[in-house]
Amino acid sequence: MNPAGRLAAAGLSLPDYGGLELGAVLPGALAAVGAASAVTGRDAEADRIRLGIPTADHIVVVLLDGLGHHQLDARKGHAPFLRSTESGIITAGFPTTTATSLALFGTGRASGATGMTGYTAHNPATGAAANLVSWEGADDPDTWQREPSLMRVAHEGGLPVASLGKRRFEGSGLTRAALSGGEFVGAERLSDRVDEAIQRARTPGLTYCYWGDIDAAGHKHGWQSDQWVAALEDADQELRRLRARLPRHAAMVVTADHGMVDVTGAPRWDLGAEPALARDVRLVAGEPRALHLHMDDAALAPAVADRWRDVLGDHAAVLLRDEAVGLGLFGPVSGHVEERIGDVVVAMAGRATVVDSRTQTAQALALVGVHGSLTQEELQVPLLVASTD
Structure with a gap:
């Protein structure tokens, strides 16, 4: 499925940059x-x-x-x-x-x-x-x-x-x-x-x-x-x-x-308990509804993206950086900003989240209302x- 199709299949929409925004x-x-x-x-x-x-x-x-x-x-x-x-x-x-x-x-x-x-x-x-x-x-x-x-x-x-x-x-x-x-x-x-x-x-x-x-x-x-x-x-x-x-x-x-x-009772994955999600990922940035995955070796990004798709299924749209940028998720991207975007970008669907108990506080993990996705x-x-x- 192409990147736009993945976004649509997850029930997600692009921002109306330059329009009603x-x-x-x-x-x-x-x-x-x-x-x-x-x-x-x-x-x-x-x-x-x-x-x-x-x-x-x-x-x-x-x-x-x-x-x-x-x-x-x-x-x-x-x-x-x-x-x-x-x-x-x-x-x-x-x-x-x-x-x-x-x-x-x-x-x-x-x-x-x-x-x-x-x-x-x-x-x-x-x-x-x-x-x-x-x-x-x-x-x-x-x-x-x-x-x-x-x-x-x-x-x-x-x-x-x-x-x-x-x-x-x-x-x-x-x-x-x-x-x-x-x-x-x-x-x-x-x-x-x-x-x-x-x-x-x-x-x-x-x-x-x-x-x-x-x-x-x-x-x-x-x-x-x-x-x-x-x-x-x-x-x-x-x-x-x-x-x-x-x-x-x-x-x-x-x-x-x-x-x-509100995410109480919704599907949730924890990188601290999911080796398939944590493998080859050096840094997770963003938030539980919109994640940036950074690798030491960007060549690993396609394999990481495939694993995340296998684990999350239709609960997320998982995109490579070039795919996310090409779709316009971030608007036009300046050169000095590119490395702040994950090698893999994950936008969660429905009310699902991905957390990381290795780095997030108990207070952050206990949030009832969250946001970040599309x-x-x-x-x-x-x-x-x-x-x-």
Whole structure:
């Protein structure tokens, strides 16, 4: 079966790069406030029109970590504001994970350009895995991620720009790599971030607000849990308040970085207990739903891929690096990024996972909700647009 057929047989879809995708949101928002010149490499005004973002004096862009379209639709009774405001569906990139998606959002470029190829990624300089959330084991952010931050370019061009998030995120490796530029305002509670956004929306500019509690509840308890629903309800209430108090000539855009699947009771393989999976694999990077397999000898990759297909069967699409790149999973791939992509790339189907008890913590192995692959539940995220005009 050809690579595209393997992906389709596993029930997986490609991201809509260049179309209705997460990488179009910030370019479209910048175009809406007259800062399209900050965006290079894509048509920001076309992004704005495609996503239906109205022109405005100020735009507040909110990213709700972990809120997929399918999860929102399934729990829409708990989110009346978000339900009534959802204007479309867009896709994240691959893999469908926070570090990758924040870089896609912040630069308009997919992981093949940003090098943000997973929760962890092979660092060719060390031969080990770098964690792209904690930034442990990664190079200097400006070296690792070389695409320009759209917020930084817009700010340097004279647009007032602010980012709202937890205080500990200020100056972090991930923030520097994906979302640098403008003023960072630390606020622990979503209500405080909403208050700050309302204040800033009174003057021209762009405000970016990140909220991670929905994702955190999903990882720990699953997206079908009462805790996840409570986090959704809190976000819905605060964003309703944001919309109600936006001044005239302001607009808000709400989206997310990925969806999620609950994996309790689903098929799971452990490299620590499966010699056929571990054989000839020097390093496993990525995450349990999207894995990068690196070998000391790349010539072994076809044999490794065949073994993984034999073990996982229809629970995964197993691709050689050239096949994954040729399909466009990572978008256009820059030369310095190529070695961060596995010699073999594995995208899991259904709710199946592959873990590694040799290297992963007990906490990581116990996660209920996970993401990273290309099911509709992980790939599709909501787009919500509201204005005061």
